[in-house]
Amino acid sequence: MRVSADVLVIGSGIAGLSFALKAAEKYDVALVTKTELDETNTKYAQGGIAAVMTTEDSFELHVQDTLTAGAGLCNEEIVRLVVRDGPARIRELVELGVHFDHKDGGSSDYDLHREGGHTMRRIVHTGDLTGEEVERALLARVAANPRIKTFEHHFVIDLITTGKFVHNHAADRCFGAYALDKKTGEVHTFLAPFTLLASGGAGKVYLITSNPDVATGDGVAMAWRVGAEVGNMEFIQFHPTCLYHPFARNFLISEAVRGEGGVLVNAAGERFMDKVHPLGSLAPRDIVSRAIDFEIKRTGAECVYLDITHLGQTAAYKFPHIHAKCLSLGIDITRQPIPVAPAAHFLCGGVATDAWAETTVHNLFAVGEVAFTGLHGANRLASNSLLEAAVFADRAVQRILEREPERQRYGVPDWDPFGATRSDEAIMVTHNWEEVRRTMSSYVGIVRSDKRLARARRRINMIVDEIAEYYWDFTVNSDLLELRNIALVAQLIIRSARLRLESRGLHYSLDHPTPLPEAVESRDRRRVSWIE
Ligand SMILES: Cc1cc2nc3c(=O)[nH]c(=O)nc-3n(C[C@H](O)[C@H](O)[C@H](O)COP(=O)(O)OP(=O)(O)OC[C@H]3O[C@@H](n4cnc5c(N)ncnc54)[C@H](O)[C@@H]3O)c2cc1C
Helix, strand or coil, rough: CCCCEEEEEECCCCHHHHHHHHHCCCEEEECCCCCCCCCCCHHHHCCCEEECCCCCCCCHHHHHHHHHCCCCCCCCHHHHHHHHHHHHHHHCCCCCCCCEHHHCCCCCCCCCCCCCCCCCEEEEEECCCHHHHHHHHHHHHHHCCCCCEECEEEEEEEEEEEEHCCCCCCCEEEEEEEECCCCCCCCCCCECEEEECCCCCCCCHHCCECEEECCCHHHHHHHHHHCEEECCCCCCCEEEEEEECCCCCEEECCCHHHHHHCEEEEECCCEECCCCCHHHHHHCCCHHHHHHHHHHHHCCCEEEEEEHHCHHHHHHHCHHHHHHHHHHHHCCCCCEEEEEEEEEEEEEEEEEECCECCCCEEEEEECCCEEEEECCCCCCCCCHHHHHHHHHCCCHHHHHHHHHCCCCCCCCCCCCCCCEECCCCCCCHHHHHHHHHHHHHHHHHCCCHHHHHHHHHHHHHHHHHHHHHHCCCCCCCCHHHHHHHHHHHHHHHHHHHHCCCCCCCCCCCCCCCCCCCCCCEEEEECCCCCCC
């Protein structure tokens, strides 16, 4: 099947949906997503969205908090424009039907939370299910919009660029993508003058993650394969407090719990954060994650505990979702501390973009967690990511509205399976999925060293070679495609981490424990054409 549209959107989280809704004011949009429309990182966001919403707060304070968290690597111009646009994007979400909580259930002032690293209360939220509410409201609008056609269970395999078909083309341009229809096994060709990567993060590169299964870094991997610039891949944010329980998977205990006075204690009940940072349990995420990692390794325990019992029944009222989930596992958060451990949570780097969300490949845009805009620097400030997605979705649309769509003139062939057959060696896929994630968790996690990174590099390179051999011989399926992507993303993380001979933000190395005097972003791109 061939699908032609003005705009191709890859992903159905806040980035893809907000962009699609605005782009559809002028253009026909095809939106593809690899499972159900609402299965996204966005849906699982609990805490909320950071924006300056009161007169006690100021743009300058939000800017300074973001820069402090970013540890010298934020692009200040980008930080300022995101913070400045924040309140307008929140108002727009409300107009689109998102219900944020107001004080005392009224309709005037928002009930603002405070989270780690923020000096003010500035997080708008919907209970502790903010992402679900945003996703619900945006999807309802998309469903009602006749100019947006959605394609569920379509897995985008690779982007289509001039680099693939036109030799010596002066500037590389993107004009669509190939996507596997997971229900029929056919590969369809989607053609469009503008393509948006809104494919989210890459938590699944690690064994313990807060992210849902769709977060396999596909966007970064496919952008890299067509030669787009990628940057700051070493900065992986680990969320310090993922619920630790044999029957809980990917369940996060929101930062807001620490914001409301939750205290981290070890198995002996000792508060270990007080001697680590002046903000104690409310210290920035990287510091808390490292301290928990240290405490777990020091004591041999499998987790630590987050104690919110001082709030009593108020804890159940403030965090109804967390309360219900924990209760279903036999933990009453109003009376008992919550067992927690750090989990891979957010990718600060990604596909490099300019201030209008365009990548280094013309007409290829990247918005949301897949993008590296310069906002987060070496560490993301809590609740700045939904904000970033809303702001850059808006800016990307502004850019495409003012640009004449280039209808591609090249003969794009349909997907050629090159005689691939069904695999009789699927064990390679299962085994390497586990191996990539285990290697990354053991050697490229919260605390790194030269030796650990070298070890990881050897193993991941071997796996990448094995996958490459296998890839062209057998028909593609989503397990294989995701494995190919997580292995490549792992390679990119290791590559950047090895080049950073310092500790900064989320990248902590035992061999290089101090930051270098000058903060430098890591940027790289593949230097050869897609087909070598
Ligand atoms: C548990 C949790 C809590 C969080 N809490 C907060 C918070 O409180 N505040 C905050 O600001 N941020 C929070 N974050 C981070 C934030 O949710 C994400 O950064 C943000 O939602 C990313 O939005 P997105 O639109 O870029 O990607 P996503 O929402 O992840 O959407 C990505 C989409 O791309 C699709 N996709 C991926 N690959 C392909 C492919 N190959 N083909 C087709 N489709 C593809 C996926 O299926 C999905 O639809 C949280 C994240 C998690 C996991």
